[in-house]
Amino acid sequence: MRDARLAALLLAVGLVVALPAPAAAEVPENPTFHKDIEPIFQRSCQVCHRPNNMAPMSLMSYQETRPWARSIKNKVEVREMPPWHIDHKVGVQGFKNDRSLSDDEIETIALWVDSGAPRGNPEDAPSPVEFQEFGAWTIEPDVIVSSPPHTVPAEAGDWWGDYIVPSGVTSDRYIQALQTKAGDLRVVHHALTYAVTDPDADLNDSSQDAFLNEYAVGKNADVYPDGTGRLFPADSRVRFSFHYHSVGEEVTDQTELGLVLYPEDYEPDHILYSRQLGQAGELDIPAGQVTRHDGYQKMYLPGKLTGFQPHMHFLGTRQCLELIYPTGSTEMVNCANFDFNWHIVYNYEDDVQPVYPAGTTLHVISYHDNTEGNRGNSDPKNWTGGGSRTIDEMAFSWISWHDLTEDEYKAELEARKALADND
Ligand code: HEC
Structure with missing residues (x-):
């Protein structure tokens, strides 16, 4: 460690x-x-x-x-x-x-x-672990948004799909903490939530939305550090993006998103962003091949990365995130294998969140496997390209970060150098 x-x-x-x-x-x-x-x-x-x-x-x-x-x-x-x-x-x-x-x-x-x-x-034997009671909030939400009832049949293939529902929040507010709570833990394999500001948003395309939160079993609320928040724009709706799976008995699920908001008119020192970055250009994934695609995003201000989540579809197998510094030198931040069944947000511990100077480029490297060797591949005989249907492919990262001022950046750098010298 x-x-x-x-x-x-x-x-x-x-x-x-x-x-x-x-x-x-x-x-x-x-x-x-x-x-x-x-x-x-x-x-x-x-x-x-x-x-x-x-x-x-x-x-x-x-x-x-x-x-x-x-x-x-x-x-x-x-x-x-x-x-x-x-x-x-x-x-x-x-x-x-x-x-x-x-x-x-x-x-x-x-x-x-x-x-x-x-x-x-x-x-x-160790003493048994007390797991959190099923269905408990670990925060006290000011606003609770519920997904519509969705019936999962006793036996059916997995279902991937979205719902968009009103939030009832009518002014710009900053989120201090948030939590997603599955209605029935057995059938909700995963659920992602987004703030949707476009009134004409496409049900099948979350690319213009602001990512909020990922539901995973056993995960408590996301609580942002003091003075840090995420904007929830006035009249935003909430997108719930589900992966449901059947459990041998018919189950109706309603999942809830709970938001703790900073007071009205409060603006945090650091605004957290989560965006789809490093989208590769045209995806070209020929039958029977493993491909690599590269995407780039220049950051004009110094900043700090708080989370990384690869996003691809069934053919995606691995993604890496690299920083290209203004000097031209590079550092690999992380690589993660990818499995479409699991959408995992990798949130850095507070003291290891990578910081970078103004002018740094985020470089996202995505690998797709269109061979028979890829178990997620039902159709290795066909070319695949980009698109928003589940059977099309994608290649970007959900990156969570906040900007720093030049002074804050210098102070962070000094603090980390001192720590590294003492270690
Ligand atoms: C985040 C939830 C989660 C955690 C943590 C987890 N599992 Fe699983 N496990 C699942 C789910 C869900 C499945 C069903 C297959 C799938 O969806 O990938 C599964 C499947 C399995 C299977 C295959 C069962 C079969 O039907 O063949 C084994 C074995 C297994 N897990 C062992 C483990 C062990 C051992 C650990 C800890 C070291 C562990 N799992 C941790 C959720 C989890």
Whole structure:
């Protein structure tokens, strides 16, 4: 962790260093469920894998876990579970809500499965985790906007689609905190929300909207640092963008967005923006090929990145974000693999949010795989291009940032240099 932080600090300062190798592996010799595996599951799996939740099975007890041992090993080794697709070996590390496993934890799980998945001594079990009550607000919203009732049939293919509903907010207001709450956790695979200002907005195209929030299981509210806020323009409507999936029983969902607003007429020192940046030009993805497309966005003011979320469709497999400094030198900020089933916002921990000088260009590099080897690809025999239908492709990043004044930028830089020197 410390090395990752140091790397992030240096990244912000524009220095590259070779980092020492990680410490010797901490993998127990004879791992058992209660002693070694259960603590990992508590931190990284149970938030989804518990009864009446989105995941297909519960991993709360030994009995429930045992039949899945082989499959668990497979899924964690390829880093499909927990769903978190940041490349640990590239760029900034240190994210909010990061449940990903360390290499040692993955090795521990693999060793446990290979040695017959022993239970061990129940007395070694950690005390159970108290999960947040289903359906609780963790903020006190001033405004609650609800999506229309959507009935998910007992058995049907996954449904991706949008609803746009009025918010009732009639003047420009700044958001201090916000939270999305699924009506039924089992069927809402993910939900994204946007502020829609165009009265003629297209139901199938969110590109002109302002991104607000991503719903993910177990995620609490987004609470912005004091003096920081996001504009919710007067008369905005709210777009809910859903991925619903069936659970063997008919379920009607209504998901809610809760907003905590700063007082009327209050303007925060830093306004947070979330926009689609680095959109590649024409996408050209021939049948049977893996392609790379590049998009660029110049930032005219100094600033600070707070979050990064790759956006592509079924053929998207990986995206990287690089900074090109005005001097011409470059730094890779992050790379993340991509799976259309999981829209994950990677929000940086406050002390590693990358800062950059005026004139920096954000460079977004997107990879699409139009071969048979890509499981998400139902049609490897056809050329694919850009467009807003789910079967078309996209290549941009949702970037969250706020601008800094030149003085603020210099102060941030000094503070980080000092920290890096002391480390
Ligand atoms: C954010 C929620 C979430 C977290 C955290 C999570 N899972 Fe999952 N898991 C799911 C969902 C949902 C599925 C169903 C497949 C899908 O949608 O990708 C799944 C599928 C699986 C499967 C495949 C089940 C099958 O039907 O074959 C395994 C095994 C699994 N998870 C293990 C784990 C383990 C082990 C962890 C922790 C190290 C974990 N998961 C963390 C949500 C989660």
